[in-house]
Amino acid sequence: MKVSVTILLMLLGSFAVSAADFSVVVKDENGAVVENAVVSLEPKFTLNKPMNAGQEVLEMGQRGAMFTPFVLPVHVGTKVSFPNYDEFRHQVYSFSKAKRFELRLYGQDESKSVIFENPGVVALGCNIHDNMLAYIYVSEFPIVAKTGEDGVAPLSELEEGSYVVHIWHPDMSSGSKMTLPAITVGDQNDPLNATVKLRSIRSIQKAPAEGGDY
């Protein structure tokens, strides 16, 4: 009886694991954890659950004359809103090849949105505030996440199988993404450690000047 209960629990356990959790830890060449690295996974098999790009609207806000977040990873086809939470106006633009656009001057509690159809890096600026800088990374692959302050990009509920891992960061020396050898995600996964080579001077979004003229 005891044996059959154990087998039943094992079976239940295996059925419960329909999707796997995985994470990628990104560090620089000095071993320091790297925040704001975008990790995208390219499945080498057909996903049962297709990507749902275009169904959720992600946000790149403006608050305190800064973009928030600094790096926003999205799938191709995602709509991004640009709400202005400040009491003054912004004029958001990008000259990047993946998406050239300019949102006409708009004020507090107004929002505009843009759809990002092409993969690539979209650097954002504001015509009014030179300090404002942010990046939207548009991934052609269905699974995308970014590292937090701990350098960890959590990737939950992955379908088991083989994936190629792509990593991008605004300060990667090559200016392009890094591709790692394919990995296999099973029902138990150790974190994948990735080392990226970054420029020594990091691009940051500076806080606005005190008493600036808005």
Ligand SMILES: [Cu+2]
């Ligand atoms: Cu601005």
